[in-house]
Amino acid sequence: MHDTFNLISSYIPPKRLYSAAKICLDYRLSLLLKRSIVTAHPLALMIEPTNICNLSCPLCPSGSGELKRARGMMDLKLFKDITDEVHHAIGMFILWNQGEPYLNPDFNEMARYASSKGIYTMTSTNGSLPLNPEEIIESGLSRIIFSLDGTKPESYEQYRMGGDFDLVLRNISELARLKRIRKSKTPYIVWQFILMSHNESEIDKAKEMAKQIGVDKLEFKTVQIYEPKDIAFLPSKHQFSRYKHNKDKFEIKTRLLNRCRRLWTQPVINWDGELAICCYDKDLIFPIGNIKDHSFLSLWKSRKMNNIRRSILCSRKDIEICRNCGEGIVQKIKLRS
Numbered sequence: 156m157h158d159t160f161n162l163i164s165s166y167i168p169p170k171r172l173y174s175a176a177k178i179c180l181d182y183r184l185s186l187l188l189k190r191s192i193v194t195a196h197p198l199a200l201m202i203e204p205t206n207i208c209n210l211s212c213p214l215c216p217s218g219s220g221e222l223k224r225a226r227g228m229m230d231l232k233l234f235k236d237i238t239d240e241v242h243h244a245i246g247m248f249i250l251w252n253q254g255e256p257y258l259n260p261d262f263n264e265m266a267r268y269a270s271s272k273g274i275y276t277m278t279s280t281n282g283s284l285p286l287n288p289e290e291i292i293e294s295g296l297s298r299i300i301f302s303l304d305g306t307k308p309e310s311y312e313q314y315r316m317g318g319d320f321d322l323v324l325r326n327i328s329e330l331a332r333l334k335r336i337r338k339s340k341t342p343y344i345v346w347q348f349i350l351m352s353h354n355e356s357e358i359d360k361a362k363e364m365a366k367q368i369g370v371d372k373l374e375f376k377t378v379q380i381y382e383p384k385d386i387a388f389l390p391s392k393h394q395f396s397r398y399k400h401n402k403d404k405f406e407i408k409t410r411l412l413n414r415c416r417r418l419w420t421q422p423v424i425n426w427d428g429e430l431a432i433c434c435y436d437k438d439l440i441f442p443i444g445n446i447k448d449h450s451f452l453s454l455w456k457s458r459k460m461n462n463i464r465r466s467i468l469c470s471r472k473d474i475e476i477c478r479n480c481g482e483g484i485v486q487k488i489k490l491r492s
Contacts, residue, residue: 158298161341184264199246200424263294279295301345328368344372418460429444437476441459
């Protein structure tokens with residue numbers, strides 16, 4: 156409940172509230188008129204602290220080594236410059252993209268700086284590295300998602316290659332424990348469990364562990380695959396997958412509509428300052444421009460961005476990265492307790 160209140164509170168400042176309402180209206184009008192209308196800032200901004208990762212997860216472009224972009228860490232000054240430019244209009248920062256955010260030595264300071272501006276801050280971590288729970292709490296981070304896809308080392312390590320199950324569990328437990336001791340309402344702790352063929356039998360055990368650890372929420376999520384060989388990762392139960400498949404063919408279950416909220420509400424700034432249309436453009440296939448050279452708003456309203464928006468409104472299926480996108484797909488699985 157406090158997490159929801161925290162999120163809503165970040166949009167109470169009049170300029171943010173006005174911008175949020177305006178961009179939502181822009182999106183509805185764009186769908187109605189079939190043309191790109193953008194007159195305000197997005198609802199949220201995804202910022203990539205780094206695209207380097209310490210694990211080798213086979214379905215992750217960063218972990219598998221298939222990411223084509225140069226690797227690096229966002230500079231703290233660049234982060235602060237971005238924050239200073241947009242904080243009056245944007246109420247949420249999503250602090251991850253490709254890579255492990257906490258590998259950036261300035262990450263806690265980034266969260267602290269954004270939080271000091273009243274921005275709702277959230278991140279997602281594999282948790283398989285030394286974390287300081289005191290610094291996480293003191294950073295003011297609003298929400299933290301831990302990716303732990305198993306209830307035992309044997310199943311966890313089948314996907315999180317190079318990860319340390321016990322270390323992840325210890326990091327989650329210590330953060331939850333210190334949060335209780337300090338009676339801190341943040342960060343909201345989410346255990347994210349990606350359901351795959353090798354761990355789908357562990358749902359009930361995960362629910363038990365989540366209660367024991369004291370996380371705020373346990374989320375089960377569908378897995379994203381890229382090639383026919385990846386079908387082996389898909390769960391046997393149809394309701395746990397976002398795909399229809401048989402043998403060596405697969406496709407998203409739902410019909411691909413000519414719309415995408417992300418292009419109106421949630422762009423990405425990569426570690427080097429490059430603006431990406433969304434988090435599914437992992438290799439920057441559609442370069443828009445660099446925030447170091449242009450204002451955010453000029454890039455956000457640019458001809459390049461609007462051309463992509465128009466293409467989506469006309470025929471989304473013609474854009475390759477959109478054909479395997481989670482937009483409009485049920486990614487979080489609701490299960491009875």
